[in-house]
Amino acid sequence: MHLLSFSDYSSDQANSLLNFAVDLKSNPEKYGKPLAGKSIVALFEKPSLRTRVSFDIGINNLGGHMVYVDSQGEPLKKREDPKDVANNIAQWAHGIVARVYEHATLTEMASTNTVPVINALCDMYHPCQALADYISLKEVYGDIKGKTVAYVGDGNNVTHSLLILGVLLGCNQVVITPQGHEIDGNIAKKVANMAAQQGVDFEISNHVGELNKADVIYTDTWLSMGDDTPLAQIKDKFMPFQVNESLLQQAGAGYVMHCQPAHRDLEITGELMDSNKSLLMRQSENRLHAQNAILCHLLSDINISQ
Ligand code: CP
Numbered sequence: 001m002h003l004l005s006f007s008d009y010s011s012d013q014a015n016s017l018l019n020f021a022v023d024l025k026s027n028p029e030k031y032g033k034p035l036a037g038k039s040i041v042a043l044f045e046k047p048s049l050r051t052r053v054s055f056d057i058g059i060n061n062l063g064g065h066m067v068y069v070d071s072q073g074e075p076l077k078k079r080e081d082p083k084d085v086a087n088n089i090a091q092w093a094h095g096i097v098a099r100v101y102e103h104a105t106l107t108e109m110a111s112t113n114t115v116p117v118i119n120a121l122c123d124m125y126h127p128c129q130a131l132a133d134y135i136s137l138k139e140v141y142g143d144i145k146g147k148t149v150a151y152v153g154d155g156n157n158v159t160h161s162l163l164i165l166g167v168l169l170g171c172n173q174v175v176i177t178p179q180g181h182e183i184d185g186n187i188a189k190k191v192a193n194m195a196a197q198q199g200v201d202f203e204i205s206n207h208v209g210e211l212n213k214a215d216v217i218y219t220d221t222w223l224s225m226g227d228d229t230p231l232a233q234i235k236d237k238f239m240p241f242q243v244n245e246s247l248l249q250q251a252g253a254g255y256v257m258h259c260q261p262a263h264r265d266l267e268i269t270g271e272l273m274d275s276n277k278s279l280l281m282r283q284s285e286n287r288l289h290a291q292n293a294i295l296c297h298l299l300s301d302i303n304i305s306q
């Protein structure tokens with residue numbers, strides 16, 4: 001079993017994982033050291049603060065051991081086929097956490113079916129982030145079903161995972177991006193189908209003025225890792241999509257979210273980041289708990305549905 005995206009999860013599975021993560025966070029002693037004697041290899045083709053540190057400390061808290069492999073110099077596949085990397089790691093370790101440029105690198109490693117592969121961000125998805133985000137919303141609201149999350153900014157990996165998991169958990173979704181920076185077309189279709197099945201709303205727009213109702217506004221960097229477009233080239237196009245106090249008021253939103261790293265006074269105002277409407281540090285804290293829940297689910301015999 002792997003976690004590459006939440007696309008193959010049912011609504012029940014998504015809810016069980018969320019509830020388990022909340023319980024694991026509140027009652028860690030109930031679960032002991034479920035990764036005792038286990039080693040996880042964490043491969044990173046891109047930089048990281050939150051993901052790297054929270055996986056390392058989280059795995060340690062669960063009784064396991066993490067080995068960090070820095071692949072930032074060159075893509076993994078340039079040196080060795082990802083399948084061979086996975087097959088080798090499986091000789092010594094019990095799981096792989098990987099942050100990669102191409103989703104295909106993850107599917108190739110997972111196709112060996114040797115050890116679980118966990119997506120720590122790729123070009124298409126960031127599932128660990130999304131689980132942390134919905135843990136955060138559950139802590140704030142209790143019941144998140146029927147809440148509306150509006151994503152404003154560049155349609156990217158974080159947006160995709162936020163949408164997929166959010167729809168499975170019963171949250172309405174609004175996505176507002178500048179023209180030419182929309183979410184992936186196939187994912188948009190998939191999310192629209194999933195939303196119809198779950199009975200939740202899913203709206204896409206290029207007009208920030210159309211945002212008239214949301215409980216939470218979420219944003220992310222305008223330029224993701226690996227995108228070398230100069231900021232000056234896109235800044236004017238994106239500036240009207242900045243998440244600021246006036247946008248929160250326009251939408252009647254109570255909270256702002258951002259996966260970080262954030263760029264103060266670009267995609268979000270520094271004032272809002274530091275305000276009591278900011279869920280940013282809660283999201284960051286919950287990265288560890290989200291990932292520990294995923295690790296327990298994939299690498300221990302804990303039944304998360306109970
Ligand atoms: N949000 C997130 O994944 O942060 P890092 O890139 O620092 O890991």
Ligand code: NVA
Nearest residue numbers: 156158224225259260
């Ligand atoms: N969309 C961003 C998220 C960083 C956590 C990126 O891929 O760089």
